[in-house]
Amino acid sequence: MKQYLSTLAVLVAVSASLTGCAGSGTSSGISGKALADCKAAASDAVDALRAVPELYIPAAAAKGAVAPGKSVWVVNLLSNDLTNNITTGIKAAASALGMEFHELNGNGTAQSANQALSTALGAGADAIVTSGIDASIASNPLQKAKSAGVAVITILADDVDAPIDPLVYADLTLSADYVGKAYADYALHRTGCDLELGNVSLPASIPLSNEVGKVTEGEVTRLCSACAVHTIEMDVANLATGLPTQVQSMMKQHPGINYLAVGFDSAVPFAGPRAQRINKDVTLISANGLAPNLQMIKNGGVQDADMSFPPNDYIGWLAVHSVLAALSGTPGENQRIPMRLIDKTNIENSALTSLYPTYDGFQAAFEKAWGLS
The missing domain is CATH 3.40.50.2300 (Response regulator)
Structure with missing residues (x-):
């Protein structure tokens, strides 16, 4: 019984750290059943995203x-x-x-x-x-x-x-539907549905990026009507010099931002640190599954989740x-x-071959x- 209670205490602590630390833990906009429904839906979605995909080899004839x-x-x-x-x-x-x-x-x-x-x-x-x-x-x-x-x-x-x-x-x-919803669901999960999201997107001229952004905003609104999304479009040809300034401007214009969704992993070093200069508690999700980003998740850095290839x-x-x-x-x-969602719960190590x-x-x-x- 003592071991059971000890294990239960650890699980409760882990759960609290995963669902509350990026936000205030209480929603200032939704409450009661709406808040409970939002948290449950986001949690269920995140659990499904963490599953290991089967190896995919297309059936199309290739000689x-x-x-x-x-x-x-x-x-x-x-x-x-x-x-x-x-x-x-x-x-x-x-x-x-x-x-x-x-x-x-x-x-x-x-x-x-x-x-x-x-x-x-x-x-x-x-x-x-x-x-x-x-x-x-x-x-x-x-x-x-x-x-x-x-x-x-x-x-x-x-x-x-x-x-x-x-x-x-x-x-x-x-x-786009899968990734856009994944970004939204994880951000809601991490903030306990008390979310003001900074969406650091690729240019809207890129059809895929544009659609992901629309889905992300739609999913946030669907589950949390009082939550907000603010979007900037990165200049992909000038990430190192332009993106830090863009992120800083967004964070100052919207000081309530408590989580970021970044379009791809290689942009994280230019977006994350500058965001934390404004709000040290801000963390983010990105995509691709690059080794440095996965290591950041393992080490508890600014990136805490990745929609990994x-x-x-x-x-x-x-x-x-x-x-x-x-x-x-x-x-x-x-x-x-x-794709698979990688975060602190399933990373173990940062090698994609093991994930x-x-x-x-x-x-x-x-x-x-x-x-x-």
Whole structure:
């Protein structure tokens, strides 16, 4: 009995730390049944988000025999930890298939991205994989790729449920509804439904980011009518110099902000510390599952949760699966990248391979699907 009571006390303490420390613990706007319903709904949603996803290998036919001698070009709008990790996966998968691999960088601007795509087409690319680039900023080279029969696979261009853009073969991406609600539900959970959220978003011109922001605000309002959301759009080409100032201005304009949702992990070092200069108790959720961010969660830093992808090189192999499917003549379809909520309750250590045990050896699973083993 003594051990039971001791364990119960620990669980109560952990629960209190997870649901109350980012806010005041009592809602100044909703109370009674509305407050209880909000807390229960947010808690249930967070529990489900923490579950380990099953390994996902698309069923679409992708024949490894069509790959040898073909070339795949990678064009990233931005070079950061996520895109670098994904590119590493693409390179490894291409090597396993006997494909040529080339990489170009869009340097954060539409002009550079268009030039990089044109370079890949001029060099005779058989397939192109892009990240952060869609037809809204690169319609001319993508139209040329379509006319030349070059398959273009985009990563994180639009919502997974959006129709496939006619200029691309498929988009490997996430569900805006899933991520937007996850951001809102976790923020409500952490603040005990006493939330004033600072939403640090990618530009609204990026369709996926725009939709995630709308869903986040809608979910907050649905569960907590008195809670508030304030949004700023980061300048992705000038994160290091611009974002700290943007966050500081938002925090000073809205001093009640007690939690942040940040668009992607690489932006956290520029957003989180500046926010805590204004309010030392502010913490945040972000997305991608980069190692430094997961370590921050483990160490109790400004980031306390992450909507994490699997090991990021898995996304690269998933992209090459779509390349093979295109070269095999299989109709294109968007692919949803699996995600898992990581926080203090389930992090244990910051290695994605341990946080995604079902993804151990995913490379062999792809090779089997491609007929290589």
